[in-house]
Each structure stands twice: as C-alpha cells, then as structure tokens.
Amino acid sequence: MKTLARIAFWLVALALLAAILVSLDYSLAQAVFISLLFCPCALALERFMPTARKPMDKVYLSLAVLVSVVLLILVLHHIVWARLNPEYGYIEEQAPVSPMLINPVFLGLILTVLSIGDFFWAKWLGRRFKEKDRSVTFFSDRKSVTLRLADIAYVESNDTEVRIVTAAGESYRNKTGISQWENLLGEGFLRIHRSYLVNAALATLSTPDTVSVGDAQLPVSRKYRDIVAGALAPDSRDKD
Secondary structure, three states, X not given: OHHHHHHHHHHHHHHHHHHHHHOOXXXXXXXXXXXXXXXXXXXXXXXXHHHOOOHHHHXXXXXXXXXXXXXXXXXXXXXXHHHOOHHHOOOOOOOOOOHHHHOHHHHHHHHHHHHHHHHHHHHHHHHHOOOOOOEEEEEEOOEEEEEEHHHEEEEEEEOOEEEEEEOOOXXXXXXXXXXXXXXXXXXXXXXXXXXXXXXXXXXXXXXXXXXXXXXXXXXXXXHXXXXXXXXXXXXXXXXX
C-alpha cells in the first residue's frame, strides 16, 4: 500500500509538472519526457542531502543536481530530439529550449518541491502504515547491514562516526550523523543526549540522569531531561 501511495505521489507530481510545461508551448509528449528527467535528480537530492554534514557539502550537492538537470534538458533538446525522425511519430516538431528550463530559480523550485514533498509524504505514510518488521539498511566497515528497527537498542555518536548497538549486543559502525539517524529511525526512538539515541521500547528510566538499555547505562543530558522523564516515566510505561 505504501509503495502504491509513493507511486501515486510521483504520478500526480509529474502530471502537474507536465501541465506547466504544456503551458510553455511544449507538446504533451515533450512535456512528459522533460518531467521524467526531474525524477532521478529530485530523488538524488532527497537521498543525499540529509547525509551532507557540512553546509558547503549541501551547496555542492545542490549545484551538482541543478547542473545535471540542465545538461539532461539540453541533451534531450539538441541531441535526442534532433535525431528522432518526425515521420515515425516520435515527436510533432523539435522545440527550442524554453528560457524557464534553464532558469536556475525555476529548476531549483521544482526540484525542492518534488524532493521535500516526497520526503514528507513518505514520513506521513510511515506513520499511517506502521510496519511491525520495518528495517533499515546501512553500511558498516564497507559491508551492507540490514537490521530490524525493533532490534536496535541505541545509537551512540563518537565524533566522526556512530555506533549502532543491537539488543543482542552486536555493534556496527557507520559514518552517518546521529541527527540523520534520528530522522531515519523515526518516532520509536528517543534522543536522550547529544550523543545518544535510544529505542524507547527497550529503555527504562533508572534515575533522572540515567537511562538503562539492556546492560548499558546511558546518560541523560539536561536539555532532554523533561522529554525523557515524560516518555519513560515508570507509571506511564506501566499503563502501556
């Protein structure tokens, strides 16, 4: 169901984008072709932007995606369409590049709307259709690792890398920042410290300054003390 809903989002988004391009004097077929070019670029922006840790990395990524879109549009207009023979019904006529399609502000707006729209749509779907055995895949020591979210006990940040610890005591290293892990794992995980993110279902509040997760005793910082106390208070957990 979630997959179909994601596909429906992109179909609607591309239909609206194609309608905009038709208003720029492109034929329907040309508008659809151009709209499809935005899909991989918007998905790349959505996928890699959260992993860009430095502000300049985000700028470089945005510029790379923007340049990629412009190049794809130019290739489509001047190479692909120029080589297609209208006699075979591929296109009605070759159209010049619309100034809007080489306008970085317009292109950036389209890419931003597509990537952010899909991101929040996916988050809403995740809350609406919670999957009991939802898993996450990441790289640890150059190997791909897939873990069920329910099996992850906590995530610990150590400067340039994080450590993902499972309920079974296994430990994995990864370069993605803990803030990105917080977004990736979702509502079932609770930030208790700038360096710790715990699975709320496996955590117990030992003292106002300490959370127990299995055999580990993890510190609670002053910033998160009230949030942690409300989420892991013994009486509230007993009611559940």
